Amino acid sequence: MEISTAAIWESLKTIPDPEIPAVSIVDLGIVRNVEFNDDQLKITITPTYSGCPAFSFMKEEIIRHLESAGIFNYQIDTSLAPPWTTDWMSDSVKAKLKEAGIAPPSHKVECPQCESQNVDVISEFGSTACKALYKCNECSEIFHHFKQI
Numbered sequence: 056m057e058i059s060t061a062a063i064w065e066s067l068k069t070i071p072d073p074e075i076p077a078v079s080i081v082d083l084g085i086v087r088n089v090e091f092n093d094d095q096l097k098i099t100i101t102p103t104y105s106g107c108p109a110f111s112f113m114k115e116e117i118i119r120h121l122e123s124a125g126i127f128n129y130q131i132d133t134s135l136a137p138p139w140t141t142d143w144m145s146d147s148v149k150a151k152l153k154e155a156g157i158a159p160p161s162h163k164v165e166c167p168q169c170e171s172q173n174v175d176v177i178s179e180f181g182s183t184a185c186k187a188l189y190k191c192n193e194c195s196e197i198f199h200h201f202k203q204i
């Protein structure tokens with residue numbers, strides 16, 4: 056096996072989050088570890104919100120990337136401890152979310168358009184359990200907030 060773990064990380068960085076295509080599954084902190092045990096590649100992933108149905112899709116995408124890179128001897132472990140939290144998102148990821156019109160995780164929800172905190176929650180559950188739907192009272196923008204956990 057000539058492929059490096061660094062190359063695998065790079066490949067995984069090209070897999071977008073199915074719900075938030077602006078960020079990758081690596082950006083979100085879903086991919087925890089990539090290592091070789093002898094010849095077997097082991098990838099550890101942690102699901103985000105337990106209610107998110109996208110997890111099995113992400114796993115399939117990882118497998119698709121590995122196999123297209125010629126890696127067939129792999130194991131994908133799902134680790135639930137420590138649980139994923141939004142703290143695992145870097146500031147650059149939060150900036151990408153904001154550019155995509157999604158308020159990043161924070162206790163103070165801010166409109167991604169005008170940065171006003173004068174916002175009201177419309178629904179605790181937006182398009183998915185991960186996101187709440189808000190309305191900005193300043194600029195009338197309707198936006199999703201990636202819930203802080």
Ligand SMILES: [Zn+2]
Pocket residue numbers: 166167168169170171191192193194195196
């Ligand atoms: Zn606004």
